[in-house]
Amino acid sequence: QVQLVESGGGLVQPGGSLRLSCAASGSLFSLYGVGWYRQPPGKQRELVARISSGGSRNYVDSVNGRFTISRDNAKKIVYLQMNSLKPEDTAVYFCNTQRGGVDYWGKGTLVTVSS
Secondary structure, X not given: OOOEEEEOOEEEOOOOOEEEEEEEXXXXXXXXXXXXXXXXXXXXXXEEEEEOOOOOEEEOOOOOOOEEEEEEOOOOXXXXXXXXXXXXXXXXXXXXXXXXXXXXXXXXEEEEEOO
């Protein structure tokens, strides 16, 4: 069983930065990839960034160069550093991992980018 807990969201002005954290419970954390997704108001959830067990990173085009995903396997945390935030980044951000064909999700953290 895996539990994921996101934190670090909040209200930030355009151009500002936030760092989100995804804390995981359970064993073998380092063996699995983790993704950050977001769901803007009234829209579908989309993949923002993903980091593999080996540390390979992928980003959606809209955040490439602004967001950085990283992981600390000893602490079982995956981070999403978000810089140069834009109003269109406003969304609930979720982390996700998959094990044995099962998707595990956290409850999400709200990021609001507004002046």
